[in-house]
Amino acid sequence: MKRPTQVPSPLAGEGRIPTCPLSRRTLLAAPLALTACAPRANSQPAPGPVAPLKSLAPFPIGTCVQAGFLDDPAYTALLTEHFSQITAEWEMKMEYIVLPDGTFRFDRPDAMAAFARARGIRLFGHALVWYAQTPDAFVRLDERRASFGQAYDRYITAVVGRYRGQAVGWDVVNEAVRDDGSALRDHLWSQRLGEIDHMVRAFHVAHAADPDVPLFINDYNLESNPAKLDQYQRLIERLLRAGAPLTAIGCQTHCNADLASGALTRTINALARFGLQVHVSEMDVSLVRAGGWFVSREEKAAAQARLYAEAVTAFAALPAAQQFAFTIWGVRDPESWLVRENRSDAPLLFDGEGQPKAAFRAVEAALRA
Numbered sequence: 501m502k503r504p505t506q507v508p509s510p511l512a513g514e515g516r517i518p519t520c521p522l523s524r525r526t527l528l529a530a531p532l533a534l535t536a537c538a539p540r541a542n543s544q545p546a547p548g549p550v551a552p553l554k555s556l557a558p559f560p561i562g563t564c565v566q567a568g569f570l571d572d573p574a575y576t577a578l579l580t581e582h583f584s585q586i587t588a589e590w591e592m593k594m595e596y597i598v599l600p601d602g603t604f605r606f607d608r609p610d611a612m613a614a615f616a617r618a619r620g621i622r623l624f625g626h627a628l629v630w631y632a633q634t635p636d637a638f639v640r641l642d643e644r645r646a647s648f649g650q651a652y653d654r655y656i657t658a659v660v661g662r663y664r665g666q667a668v669g670w671d672v673v674n675e676a677v678r679d680d681g682s683a684l685r686d687h688l689w690s691q692r693l694g695e696i697d698h699m700v701r702a703f704h705v706a707h708a709a710d711p712d713v714p715l716f717i718n719d720y721n722l723e724s725n726p727a728k729l730d731q732y733q734r735l736i737e738r739l740l741r742a743g744a745p746l747t748a749i750g751c752q753t754h755c756n757a758d759l760a761s762g763a764l765t766r767t768i769n770a771l772a773r774f775g776l777q778v779h780v781s782e783m784d785v786s787l788v789r790a791g792g793w794f795v796s797r798e799e800k801a802a803a804q805a806r807l808y809a810e811a812v813t814a815f816a817a818l819p820a821a822q823q824f825a826f827t828i829w830g831v832r833d834p835e836s837w838l839v840r841e842n843r844s845d846a847p848l849l850f851d852g853e854g855q856p857k858a859a860f861r862a863v864e865a866a867l868r869a
């Protein structure tokens with residue numbers, strides 16, 4: 501994932517402080533969040549009773565899970581205390597479901613679905629069509645569109661149909677826009693079934709398999725790359741004009757601690773202008789991927805907390821009908837994909853011992869505000 505461009509930060513006293521239409525709620529929440537998460541000597545947030553996030557939020561609070569994590573009682577206790585929705589981090593994607601011979605396996609997806617059902621937790625489906633996953637079973641299919649298209653439709657129908665009545669929505673198309681925002685990505689699905697047609701088709705097939713849930717497009721770096729946000733919005737318009745049953749928009753929100761204040765607010769508001777449901781679908785805030793202008797780890801942690809507070813505040817300011825869910829991409833830091841990439845990162849709300857961090861206190865304060 502490309503690092504967003506670095507911007508001078510007000511923290512370092514360089515560059516102008518970006519002006520942005522921060523809402524009253526943000527202005528109220530920010531000092532609260534900062535008080536709650538002002539860096540302390542050991543950079544631990546002020547102790548105090550921890551309110552379950554899902555009880556503070558008027559909308560679902562989600563996280564991503566892996567089937568293997570569900571055997572850890574400390575993990576599942578923390579998850580069920582704070583979160584009301586789960587997304588399979590990878591085991592409901594083609595990379596897990598589609599076997600080399602083209603058959604499907606659902607053991608782990610079913611285990612996560614059963615876990616969610618048993619605890620009254622929402623299950624969000626992620627992700628049906630993704631440039632990054634093109635299993636050999638599809639690549640091998642002959643060039644004739646008929647067999648390839650039939651296999652494509654069969655996959656979407658099988659997966660969405662299996663969780664009909666439980667999954668509360670699906671990322672139908674994931675990361676369709678090039679990292680530089682210049683165009684749409686070119687990949688097996690677009691080459692075989694058409695640049696736009698493969699997406700319109702996927703939405704129609706998913707809708708036929710479950711007509712009762714919102715169907716999402718989903719992408720990342722929208723808050724840090726204006727060209728990509730623009731291309732994403734144009735794609736949404738094209739799909740809607742083409743009659744795709746696209747009824748919801750995902751904003752992954754994988755961001756870095758050096759992201760300029762206001763960027764998240766502007767992005768969430770821009771996407772909300774379509775009037776569709778919005779999902780902050782994969783938020784985390786990397787300390788390691790952030791630029792080097794921070795003075796200390798504590799300062800990075802405080803900037804991280806502010807970004808979480810800003811995103812929650814902007815999302816909470818949307819019309820209730822557009823608040824699908826706010827999902828954080830993991831529960832405890834060590835489980836994060838970013839920590840698997842770099843052990844010194846700490847992108848989530850809870851540390852390795854399950855203790856709430858300054859970022860948690862900032863989210864809590866923003867929800868209370």
Ligand code: G3I
Nearest residue numbers: 501566589590593595626627674720752754782836837840
């Ligand atoms: O757990 C297995 C392990 O048993 C096995 O030995 C190892 C090697 O095969 O694979 C491990 O599974 C890996 C899994 O992450 C858990 O670590 C998969 O190979 C690997 O593909 C998977 O990567 C996931 C990635 O999407 C691709 O599916 C990441 O966890 C997940 O965080 C990442 O999430 C994506 C979103 O779907 C889309 N937006 C970006 C986001 C971050 O890249």
